[in-house]
Amino acid sequence: xxxxxxxxxxxxxxxxxxxxxxxxxxxxxxxxxxxxxxxxxxxxxxxxxxxxxxxxxxxxxxxxxxxxxxxxxxxxxxxxxxxxxxxxxxxxxxxxxxxxxxxxxxxxxxxxxxxxxxxxxxxxxxxxxxxxxxxxxxxxxxxxxxxxxxxxxxxxxxxxxxxxxxxxxxxxxxxxxxxxxxxxxxxxxxxxxxxxxxxxxxxxxxxxxxxxxxxxxxxxxxxxxxxxxxxxxxxxxxxx
Amino acid sequence: xxxxxxxxxxxxxxxxxxxxxxxxxxxxxxxxxxxxxxxxxxxxxxxxxxxxxxxxxxxxxxxxxxxxxxxxxxxxxxxxxxxxxxxxxxxxxxxxxxxxxxxxxxxxxxxxxxxxxxxxxxxxxxxxxxxxxxxxxxxxxxxxxxxxxxxxxxxxxxxxxxxxxxxxxxxxxxxxxxxxxxxxxxxxxxxxxxxxxxxxxxxxxxxxxxxxxxxxxxxxxxxxxxxxxxxxxxxxxxxxxxxxxxxxxxxxx
Numbered sequence: 072x073x074x075x076x077x078x079x080x081x082x083x084x085x086x087x088x089x090x091x092x093x094x095x096x097x098x099x100x101x102x103x104x105x106x107x108x109x110x111x112x113x114x115x116x117x118x119x120x121x122x123x124x125x126x127x128x129x130x131x132x133x134x135x136x137x138x139x140x141x142x143x144x145x146x147x148x149x150x151x152x153x154x155x156x157x158x159x160x161x162x163x164x165x166x167x168x169x170x171x172x173x174x175x176x177x178x179x180x181x182x183x184x185x186x187x188x189x190x191x192x193x194x195x196x197x198x199x200x201x202x203x204x205x206x207x208x209x210x211x212x213x214x215x216x217x218x219x220x221x222x223x224x225x226x227x228x229x230x231x232x233x234x235x236x237x238x239x240x241x242x243x244x245x246x247x248x249x250x251x252x253x254x255x256x257x258x259x260x261x262x263x264x265x266x267x268x269x270x271x272x273x274x275x276x277x278x279x280x281x282x283x284x285x286x287x288x289x290x291x292x293x294x295x296x297x298x299x300x301x302x303x304x305x306x307x308x309x310x311x
Numbered sequence: 312x313x314x315x316x317x318x319x320x321x322x323x324x325x326x327x328x329x330x331x332x333x334x335x336x337x338x339x340x341x342x343x344x345x346x347x348x349x350x351x352x353x354x355x356x357x358x359x360x361x362x363x364x365x366x367x368x369x370x371x372x373x374x375x376x377x378x379x380x381x382x383x384x385x386x387x388x389x390x391x392x393x394x395x396x397x398x399x400x401x402x403x404x405x406x407x408x409x410x411x412x413x414x415x416x417x418x419x420x421x422x423x424x425x426x427x428x429x430x431x432x433x434x435x436x437x438x439x440x441x442x443x444x445x446x447x448x449x450x451x452x453x454x455x456x457x458x459x460x461x462x463x464x465x466x467x468x469x470x471x472x473x474x475x476x477x478x479x480x481x482x483x484x485x486x487x488x489x490x491x492x493x494x495x496x497x498x499x500x501x502x503x504x505x506x507x508x509x510x511x512x513x514x515x516x517x518x519x520x521x522x523x524x525x526x527x528x529x530x531x532x533x534x535x536x537x538x539x540x541x542x543x544x545x546x547x548x549x550x551x552x553x554x555x556x557x558x559x560x561x562x563x564x
Contacts, residue, residue: 273417275418
């Protein structure tokens with residue numbers, strides 16, 4: 072979103088942080104970093120860092136929220152006041168309410184909660200540093216946290232942003248690119264099933280551009296998925 | 312009722328006898344609220360939505376000193392459904408308002424730079440309030456249509472010498488130059504359909520709402536629903552939304 076400005080974001084095919092159009096920032100993943108949680112993860116894309124933890128399955132109160140046939144997933148996405156240039160006043164706002172919902176919907180297709188009637192699995196995403204693409208970073212982290220919490224899952228969910236800056240189609244927008252983009256698109260996928268579980272777009276694109284971006288997103292999600300697998304294997308390989 | 316609707320969709324039929332890609336009858340009434348700067352009532356089948364526009368004078372955001380302010384809010388009033396409760400907007404109301412907002416904002420539908428009174432200090436603000444009167448399905452498409460229709464008949468209030476609004480007096484119309492149309496494409500199994508009735512909403516796997524411009528460019532999208540969408544189906548959904556948007560745009564004056 073944000074304002075179109077005359078900012079030069081790509082010079083000679085190179086982006087402001089020295090990346091190529093289809094290159095992500097450095098991605099770091101760590102799982103099991105929060106001991107008090109049933110599952111947790113930390114994921115960074117460049118200077119965007121998301122912490123995620125999962126509490127549950129646990130009893131859901133008040134009782135009227137319980138589902139007799141299945142457990143439910145609840146998600147809270149939040150940005151720390153210090154995560155952005157101008158202090159963000161703490162607590163939920165309209166943006167975080169919407170993002171909490173779409174992150175939940177992005178992960179719901181991947182979890183099996185049928186064996187947990189009347190309980191809740193609570194996922195928390197805290198953005199501790201924001202430099203664009205926070206929702207997708209949060210999804211990658213929460214997907215790992217759910218897996219480490221032992222929640223039965225069909226597969227992991229991988230997510231990335233794609234968009235159009237200075238007329239060029241790119242992957243993984245940083246904050247400045249995001250603020251000056253002609254369009255940005257957030258995508259989450261269950262890569263092995265070719266299932267898209269999150270898709271949000273704003274800006275202005277032709278259908279051809281959109282299809283091209285979706286292809287880029289699909290390829291990038293596959294790469295991220297492999298990294299998520301690695302991160303999980305890394306954690307558990309020494310524990311036998 | 313829900314399983315019946317599901318059974319029908321799987322066989323390519325609708326609970327009210329419509330084709331899969333057929334909308335219910337749409338009625339639009341413009342300028343229904345005299346006290347509002349702009350307004351519209353939209354009835355889509357039995358779904359009823361009112362959009363009212365009020366304008367005010369405000370301080371521009373620091374990052375857009377040369378543009379007016381746009382704000383979209385949605386109220387799921389308790390009268391519209393037994394499922395709506397009074398109180399602050401819930402996540403569905405907030406999502407709906409934000410998706411309508413993005414369609415209008417990203418399309419550059421309103422010429423925001425023409426709403427500046429003093430750059431960086433004083434601008435006109437446009438408040439779109441969406442009121443759900445009866446929820447019988449497909450609130451988003453109805454709300455987006457109501458918001459656009461209301462914008463198109465919005466009059467700019469007159470200002471006095473001190474820059475305060477003189478209520479009831481107007482000078483000129485709000486400059487609205489594009490007409491983005493939002494079409495939500497619903498999916499159950501391998502079936503795609505449009506304009507879900509309330510019973511159909513409870514059984515859909517996923518929904519992709521797409522805001523389409525006059526020249527078929529896309530300016531906003533939002534995936535909803537608790538199942539994923541197969542990657543290869545996305546293009547079909549986009550095509551369907553593009554086609555239907557042309558039909559709906561004819562209804563907007």
